[in-house]
Amino acid sequence: SQQGEExxxxxxxxxxxxxxxxxxxxxxxxxxxxxxxxxxxxxxxxILIRSNEREKHSGRLRVTLDTSKKSSSLLITASRxxxxxxxxxxxxxxxxxxxxxxxxxxxxx
Amino acid sequence: xxxxxQSPTHLIKTRGQQVTLRCSSQSGHNTVSWxxxxxxxxxxxxxxxxxxxxxxxxxxxxxxxxxQFPNYSSELNVNALExxxxxLYLCASSPAQQTGAxxxxxxxxxxxxxx
Numbered sequence: 009s010q011q012g013e014e015x016x017x018x019x020x021x022x023x024x025x026x027x028x029x030x031x032x033x034x035x036x037x038x039x040x041x042x043x044x045x046x047x048x049x050x051x052x053x054x055i056l057i058r059s060n061e062r063e064k065h066s067g068r069l070r071v072t073l074d075t076s077k078k079s080s081s082l083l084i085t086a087s088r089x090x091x092x093x094x095x096x097x098x099x100x101x102x103x104x105x106x107x108x109x110x111x112x113x114x115x116x117x
Numbered sequence: 118x119x120x121x122x123q124s125p126t127h128l129i130k131t132r133g134q135q136v137t138l139r140c141s142s143q144s145g146h147n148t149v150s151w152x153x154x155x156x157x158x159x160x161x162x163x164x165x166x167x168x169x170x171x172x173x174x175x176x177x178x179x180x181x182x183x184x185q186f187p188n189y190s191s192e193l194n195v196n197a198l199e200x201x202x203x204x205l206y207l208c209a210s211s212p213a214q215q216t217g218a219x220x221x222x223x224x225x226x227x228x229x230x231x232x
Contacts, residue, residue, distance in 0.1 A: 012159075041220065048205055050121070050223035051160070096159050104150060104173055105221060107159035 012097045012108025020114040027084040029111040031097030032077075038100050040073055042082050045094045045110070054082075054095075087115045119144055121224035123208050129230045130198050138193045138227045140208030148172075149191040150221065151183060152207040160207055166191055195229075203231045 012033045021027055033040070039058045043051040057064045057073045057080065064071045070083040084091055092115045098105040122141045130136050142149050148167045152160035162175035166185035180196040189210070195202055205226045211219035 043223075048154075048156075048226070048228070050207060050225045051209075051221070052223070053220045056220060101162075104162040104165060104175065106162065107152075109159050 014111040123224035142210035146210035
């Protein structure tokens with residue numbers, strides 16, 4: 009079963025625009041991670057935010073976490089065509105990560 | 118430092134057959150997890166191996182089994198293949214057996230098609 013649900017399911021933007029995707033989850037967490045996947049290949053870790061953090065930055069990425077609403081958002085600023093990929097949130101479960109359904113981002117040059 | 122490698126990258130099987138997928142973990146990582154990703158879905162946890170023992174299993178039937186070897190590499194075996202087993206199978210390694218705190222390093226996956 010999926011713990012998280014990403015919203016929107018798909019997002020199309022122009023290069024230079026910002027992309028925001030949201031993740032909602034069901035149970036209490038210790039931390040939340042975001043991963044990126046290119047064209048059905050392996051996932052690549054982007055950023056981890058702990059439950060006692062509200063916001064975290066990494067380069068053009070900004071992640072927020074609201075544990076009271078059980079939600080997180082990933083913002084990619086000044087997007088590039090190379091950012092085209094699927095993005096997944098993942099929460100910690102017992103001995104495993106539980107992934108959401110993903111947001112497919114298309115960035116047009 | 119080598120990453121996670123998986124083989125084969127693609128394979129086609131027929132219903133009822135058996136398949137073995139292989140994974141070499143990243144250097145220094147001793148925990149291996151396997152995930153199944155159906156088309157358009159997020160990865161679903163199959164099981165995890167630590168010190169050659171299964172440590173945690175998702176909602177998959179017993180015909181999904183695995184092994185971890187002393188060098189931390191791993192195999193995923195699926196018996197009596199069904200059409201719904203068609204998916205991308207992802208192997209991921211991590212430095213230690215911790216609950217969710219570790220970042221997973223994924224391989225590129227093995228795409229299985231069952232006809």
